[in-house]
Amino acid sequence: xxxxxxxxxxxxxxxxxxxxxxxxxxxxxxxxxxxxxxxxxxxxxxxxxxxxxxxxxxxxxxxxxxxxxxxxxxxxxxxxxxxxxxxxxxxxxxxxxxxxxxxxxxxxxxxxxxxxxxxxxxxxxxxxxxxxxxxxxxxxxxxxxxxxxxxxxxxxxxxxxxxxxxxxxxxxxxxxxxxxxxxxxxxxxxxxxxxxxxxxxxxxxxxxxxxxxxxxxxxxxxxx
Amino acid sequence: xxxxxxxxxxxxxxxxxxxxxxxxxxxxxxxxxxxxxxxxxxxxxxxxxxxxxxxxxxxxxxxxxxxxxxxxxxxxxxxxxxxxxxxxxxxxxxxxxxxxxxxxxxxxxxxxxxxxxxxxxxxxxxxxxxxxxxxxxxxxxxxxxxxxxxxxxxxxxxxxxxxxxxxxxxxxxxxxxxxxxxxxxxxxxxxxxxxxxxxxxxxxxxxxxxxxxxxxxxxxxxxxxxxxxxxxxxxxxxxxxxxxxxxxxxxxxxxxxxxxxxxxxxxxxxxxxxxxx
Numbered sequence: 001x002x003x004x005x006x007x008x009x010x011x012x013x014x015x016x017x018x019x020x021x022x023x024x025x026x027x028x029x030x031x032x033x034x035x036x037x038x039x040x041x042x043x044x045x046x047x048x049x050x051x052x053x054x055x056x057x058x059x060x061x062x063x064x065x066x067x068x069x070x071x072x073x074x075x076x077x078x079x080x081x082x083x084x085x086x087x088x089x090x091x092x093x094x095x096x097x098x099x100x101x102x103x104x105x106x107x108x109x110x111x112x113x114x115x116x117x118x119x120x121x122x123x124x125x126x127x128x129x130x131x132x133x134x135x136x137x138x139x140x141x142x143x144x145x146x147x148x149x150x151x152x153x154x155x156x157x158x159x160x161x162x163x164x165x166x167x168x169x170x171x172x173x174x175x176x177x178x179x180x181x182x183x184x185x186x187x188x189x190x191x192x193x194x195x196x197x198x199x200x201x202x203x204x205x206x207x208x209x210x211x212x213x214x215x216x217x218x219x220x221x222x223x224x
Numbered sequence: 225x226x227x228x229x230x231x232x233x234x235x236x237x238x239x240x241x242x243x244x245x246x247x248x249x250x251x252x253x254x255x256x257x258x259x260x261x262x263x264x265x266x267x268x269x270x271x272x273x274x275x276x277x278x279x280x281x282x283x284x285x286x287x288x289x290x291x292x293x294x295x296x297x298x299x300x301x302x303x304x305x306x307x308x309x310x311x312x313x314x315x316x317x318x319x320x321x322x323x324x325x326x327x328x329x330x331x332x333x334x335x336x337x338x339x340x341x342x343x344x345x346x347x348x349x350x351x352x353x354x355x356x357x358x359x360x361x362x363x364x365x366x367x368x369x370x371x372x373x374x375x376x377x378x379x380x381x382x383x384x385x386x387x388x389x390x391x392x393x394x395x396x397x398x399x400x401x402x403x404x405x406x407x408x409x410x411x412x413x414x415x416x417x418x419x420x421x422x423x424x425x426x427x428x429x430x431x432x433x434x435x436x437x438x439x440x441x442x443x444x445x446x447x448x449x450x451x452x453x454x455x456x457x458x459x460x461x462x463x464x465x466x467x468x469x470x471x472x473x474x475x476x477x478x479x480x481x482x483x484x485x486x487x488x489x490x491x492x493x494x495x496x497x498x499x500x501x
Binding site: 101130145166169171172173 | 394417440443469
């Protein structure tokens with residue numbers, strides 16, 4: 001029987017949930033580089049929010065595992081997908097889902113059950129998609145909505161409460177964009193924007209200052 | 225939109241004069257509201273006495289016909305055109321009390337620009353009140369004071385709407401206010417994610433936005449519902465008003481759809497097909 005290895009770090013919005021539900025969760029930190037030991041007969045579920053470069057390094061270390069499922073919310077999933085044929089699935093849990101359903105692209109649908117099992121234990125559902133792309137679908141669209149809300153906030157267009165209420169009561173969004181960012185832990189939307197900006201070089205992905213500041217403060221503090 | 229707003233105001237116990245270009249047009253809108261109340265009566269949402277009372281409070285009139293001089297609030301919901309709105313207010317002002325509050329239901333025109341075109345003594349009583357469709361059901365009203373709006377007007381209007389069950393979000397006068405601006409990327413980023421014209425990808429994006437994000441309708445379905453041409457116009461307006469900011473740039477797929485008259489449900493075909501034209 002394959003050993004299940006769950007890897008995460010405090011930056012991930014599911015960090016506490018993972019720790020509450022599983023024993024022996026491996027805590028990732030950049031200091032651990034080169035010291036992660038993965039047995040051949042193992043299935044790795046990597047819940048880390050890393051940009052492409054750092055995710056690439058991590059995936060190299062996870063290489064010996066039998067199956068690898070990794071969170072590519074903040075990295076260029078399509079590129080890593082090509083680079084690492086050993087990747088079984090790329091999922092996106094970085095941005096809060098009000099319906100507790102997160103996207104995952106899999107090499108084949110036969111690789112869905114192990115991921116579903118982990119998600120089920122967390123009371124989450126998997127939504128299979130064709131490709132991880134760059135930031136998947138839900139994280140990218142919601143992050144851009146969040147960023148515009150923070151740009152509006154930076155300009156003093158309205159208060160946080162008014163922006164959230166406007167989007168919730170004016171368009172039936174399940175929650176306002178500022179609350180959405182906070183429930184996602186702020187770091188994921190910020191890192192995704194930085195990754196999108198770096199890959200595409202399009203100014204539309206430049207993070208709002210308020211969002212950047214809040215995320216950087218949180219990353220510095222840690223939020224254990 | 226004006227029809228829904230009139231209906232909502234009457235349901236709050238306000239006497240409403242529904243004014244249109246012609247008395248016939250106003251009458252048609254009035255009849256539609258009466259029909260809506262009758263349906264709500266059948267569904268037992270309102271009692272017969274309430275509906276009778278509502279009917280008595282709703283009047284239809286043309287701009288030429290008389291309506292009382294003493295009105296508390298005059299709110300316009302005509303086409304999104306500065307000249308048309310300004311001319312309407314300028315024609316109305318000599319016929320109503322100086323104390324009347326005037327408001328525009330514009331979804332994106334500058335409140336300051338509209339305010340500046342009004343006589344000086346009227347400007348402190350002018351502001352933006354943006355309702356959302358259908359006004360009888362959607363709780364939000366965006367309230368947008370202009371630079372010359374009296375400082376006490378905004379909080380008092382806000383309080384009145386809140387007492388009547390609306391949720392009020394106050395915005396500065398800036399293109400698209402809050403909702404139309406922040407929502408733009410729901411469509412824009414979804415269009416960039418497809419990068420081609422494949423229906424399978426649109427379906428995938430729609431299903432993820434519904435099942436993961438919890439949106440009631442995915443972006444492609446919603447564009448078809450609103451009208452791809454209307455959505456494109458709003459995007460272009462915002463893009464122009466934000467001095468061609470990259471994040472509001474319309475997508476070539478929107479233009480392609482509009483040029484081939486694939487406008488959505490109203491033409492039977494948009495991103496998806498809805499039967500015959």
